[in-house]
Amino acid sequence: MRFGVVILPQHDWPEAAARWRRAEELGFDHAWTYDHLSWRGLAGERWHATVPTLTAAATVTSRIGLGTFVASPNYRHPVPFAKDIATVDQISGGRVLLGLGSGGTGFDAHVLGQPELSPRERFARFAEFVEGLDALLRFEGAAPGGASGISFEGEWYTAAGARMVGEPAQHPRMPLHLAANGPKALALAVRLGDGWVTTGGEHDDDRAWWRSAGALIRRLDDACAAAGRDPSTIVRTLSLDEGPRYSLASLAAFEDAVGRAAELGFTDVVSHWPREHGLYAGDESVLDAVAARLPALR
Template sequence: MRLSTVILPIHRWADGQKIWRRAEDLGFHAAYTYDHLSWRTFRDGPWFGAVPTLTAAATATRRMRLGTLVTSPNFRHPVTLAKELISLDDVSGGRVTLGIGAGGIGFDATALGQEAWTPRERADRFGEFVPLLDRLLTEDAVSHRGAYYSADEARNIPGCVQRPRLPFAVAANGPRGLKLAARHGQAWVTTGDPKVNGTGTPDQSVEAIRGQLGKLGKACAEIGRDVADLDKILLHGFTPDRNRPLDSVDAFVDFAGRHRDLGFTEIAIHWPIPDSDFAADQAVFERIATEAATQLR
């Protein structure tokens, strides 16, 4: 099992670059960031763009993979996003993973002046967004006329460093999203079952996630794909345990081991942020990064 981290884009780069470098020094497999315009309790504080932050991180690191958890259609267009991703993949030397999801009802949903989309509208847009982005990242020139997105001979030469394109980690819970993960994803991402995360128990969460994995397996089987071909990524911090697994190395190893046994290949933990939902002891966090990762391997 691989251990990764999520560094929220809340730091001016003079300070932020030290965190990204430290993450690499600690041996994290990947460091991700959120791709939002603002987010929850951080709305009225500093919040920087994901792609510029990752570009800067690409120049400050050498080995660690980089990515978004997650990008969504809420304020993105496939044509412009593809150009940015190809550029980022080039700057990083082929170390980028695109975490991508349908989006939600947060601040991004109305930031461009539109009404928030319904769950059905988000699913419809996501269902067009992902296949078009796939084409844009693998073909030199793409034309497309869709219900929501269009491209007119969009050029993306020379393409990604990673071939045939950089990997997609698709965040999905519903049947349509899981089908997209099965068809286009190199990985699947979950934060757990939203119905259980709020009021359920850790054991109920594990069983709910087991059910999600079963549905992913069914979606893969329907197109003749082996579900084992997909990496499974758990974004930690939202299951009923919340941040308790970060209280000690033993607590984290127990938490991660239970999810490894379900079939997860990677867990991403948030870099500690004092006085927030992601508060944690920095010294314990760094011990988890080194000691727990070794135990889990």
């Protein structure tokens, strides 16, 4: 089992820097931040941009993986985003984990004046977004006609001779971790993803949430079988805090959640850094207790 922590982009530097450093010192395998312009009930609170945050985090850490949890096409085009995130990967020495999702239907989906999309349209846009990033992040050398850049044209995105320039920091490209619950998205994750991310579904009951997480991982196995992919080749990440219980409420709560996730077959789990109040409210001392237990839980 590998362990990650989400650090919401709410604190100014250098207070935020201390959290990213501490995540590495505590022994977490990866640290993530949300890729939103604002988010749900925290929309009125301080909220920094994703790429600059990860860039700064890369300069104050040396080992820990750095990820987006998750980036979406709601307000991004694959060409400039690929250039941005590839630069972060170079600065970090090849530590970026690119979490990608189809995008929610909240603030980010409408802030640029976008029309409301149907579920079919949202998936079609997501598929093009991922396929574009998959091509771009391999850089020109891996693309047909790469000397003249990377080109593609679809219903949602177009690139005409896009240039990345140089060599990717990770080969053949940085790993893509795709958020997916539905059958089409799961098939996409199996086809193009190095990892799969799930929040387990929306359930108020703890038992129902864990049953849902188990059902989803079985669907992933089925998608792997249908595509002829070895299921052991895809990283399986569960966000532990989308159910009714906060995983860092106590050491006992964390150990219980990790044990359940391991039994279901997840390879990685992610918890949210304790906030002072409201959502994910908790005591940072729990992080120290968890850190002491991570070697035994691996």
